[in-house]
Amino acid sequence: MTFLAIDIGNTRLKWAMYDAPRPGAALLAHGAEFLEHIERLAEGPWSKLPAPTHMLGCVVAGETARRRVHDQMELMLGWELEPKWVVPSVQEAGVTNGYEHPLRLGADRWVAMIGARNHILERGIERPLIVVMVGTAVTVDALDARGNFLGGLILPGHGIMLRALESGTAGLHVPTGSVTPFPQNTSDALTSGGTYAIAGAVERTYQHLYLHCSMEPACVMAGGAGWKMVPSMTRPFELVDNLIFEGLLVMAQQRWG
Numbered sequence: 001m002t003f004l005a006i007d008i009g010n011t012r013l014k015w016a017m018y019d020a021p022r023p024g025a026a027l028l029a030h031g032a033e034f035l036e037h038i039e040r041l042a043e044g045p046w047s048k049l050p051a052p053t054h055m056l057g058c059v060v061a062g063e064t065a066r067r068r069v070h071d072q073m074e075l076m077l078g079w080e081l082e083p084k085w086v087v088p089s090v091q092e093a094g095v096t097n098g099y100e101h102p103l104r105l106g107a108d109r110w111v112a113m114i115g116a117r118n119h120i121l122e123r124g125i126e127r128p129l130i131v132v133m134v135g136t137a138v139t140v141d142a143l144d145a146r147g148n149f150l151g152g153l154i155l156p157g158h159g160i161m162l163r164a165l166e167s168g169t170a171g172l173h174v175p176t177g178s179v180t181p182f183p184q185n186t187s188d189a190l191t192s193g194g195t196y197a198i199a200g201a202v203e204r205t206y207q208h209l210y211l212h213c214s215m216e217p218a219c220v221m222a223g224g225a226g227w228k229m230v231p232s233m234t235r236p237f238e239l240v241d242n243l244i245f246e247g248l249l250v251m252a253q254q255r256w257g
């Protein structure tokens with residue numbers, strides 16, 4: 001049984017092929033494409049793959065992106081599988097969804113929380129949990145020690161913050177700078193401003209969760225720009241690059257394991 005996991009964000013599609021639909025399965029191949037290059041998948045990186053027997057994906061980039069991926073899968077000779085996409089529910093894999101309208105929660109956030117909870121439980125830690133994803137947008141989600149998703153923040157990612165400032169001002173077209181406590185030029189001021197805006201929002205959620213649970217939260221970070229954020233956080237964060245795939249493997253095991 002081979003398993004194809006797909007995560008379609010607003011900037012990039014990430015995919016990974018495993019030898020089985022369960023946590024701990026061996027990673028056979030993986031890749032990422034900007035959304036404008038989805039049409040390269042079938043002829044390019046997927047052409048060398050063994051045919052997957054199961055596929056589960058999460059998509060927040062809209063119906064068109066999902067359909068373009070279906071089209072690529074249909075082009076693959078010998079691929080007979082039916083594509084399945086995560087729909088956030090009220091409860092799955094030990095996580096309870098506290099969203100007012102559970103269906104309106106981003107599927108990537110739902111999968112990431114399930115992956116993160118599984119990740120820390122595997123280490124025998126049952127603690128409140130902060131899950132931060134730094135992609136096109138930034139999400140900061142909080143779970144209590146029992147796996148109840150209490151709620152979370154959405155804020156602009158680095159790219160959107162910079163573009164918003166560039167388009168709303170006359171004098172902020174500058175190269176990327178460094179993160180520094182006391183920026184003394186425009187580039188560093190913008191880069192540090194964005195980074196500390198995210199770090200500050202995360203710190204606030206950390207404090208809220210600590211107060212709510214009276215127990216120190218564990219902190220997990222993922223997303224394409226996660227590595228940029230980790231050094232600027234006020235708490236120790238574990239960077240889990242394949243967090244979404246870990247969540248998809250947990251969900252796949254419940255479906256097909």
Ligand SMILES: Nc1ncnc2c1ncn2[C@@H]1O[C@H](COP(=O)(O)OP(=O)(O)O)[C@@H](O)[C@H]1O
Nearest residue numbers: 009010011012134135136137158159223224225
């Ligand atoms: N090598 C890279 N390729 C693409 N994006 C990168 C890279 N390194 C950092 N990034 C940042 O990561 C973001 C994309 O992360 P990703 O998790 O793929 O986002 P999404 O899930 O929203 O598509 C980009 O906005 C960019 O700021």
Ligand SMILES: CC(C)(COP(=O)(O)O)[C@@H](O)C(=O)NCCC(=O)O
Nearest residue numbers: 009010060104105106135136137154
């Ligand atoms: C917040 C998001 C835009 C994040 O997307 P990403 O940065 O991963 O591309 C996505 O999770 C989404 O569209 N969520 C739906 C709204 C919500 O979660 O409340």
Ligand SMILES: [K+]
Nearest residue numbers: 009108133135
């Ligand atoms: K994402």
